[in-house]
Amino acid sequence: MKKKSFILSRIINILVSAVQIIMGLYIVLKLFGAAEVPFVHWIYTLSAPLLAPFKGIFHSILFQESYYLDLSAVFALIVYSIAGYVLVRLALVIESRG
Template identity: 45%
Template sequence: MFGLLKSLINIVFSIVEFLLGIRLLLKLFGANAGAPFVRWIYDTTAPLLEPFRGAFSSPVLEGRYVLEFNTLFALIIYLLVSYLLLEFLEFVRRSSQVHRA
């Protein structure tokens, strides 16, 4: 059971990290927000960034290229959350094995 939970956490957070990474690159390279794929990425990742909205400013470079520090911060936080969840599961697994022995 713990293996399944760990796999699920890894999959979910890997997808989140991947989508946020794509968003960061699209913003950084000044992708056309009107393109369907770009719009889909922005719309899909917007709820993931909501807790971080306004935490940092996003400088615009040369009028088009955006360095979204909120997205970069979110990537770090989601990575940390996934790590902590996996460590917590490992702690619970070890505790349950000790009590069984």
């Protein structure tokens, strides 16, 4: 019996994981007010197109004058995670039939 590959679901899973990592790093770096060093700038640049559809949905929260929580980014992370889960499940259904 030939083992099924499930390549599409793996690719989607890898892409969603990359998006989750970028978004998670963005949220943490913003929360703790990371300095504008090259790595931080790179993460902000990578996350900008991912955050664009969600910009301004929620107001950000400022804690103790130095901790900045971008609620729109948190919401974007949740939406991308749910969409990724649905896409992976759909890909698994399609691949298991083929």
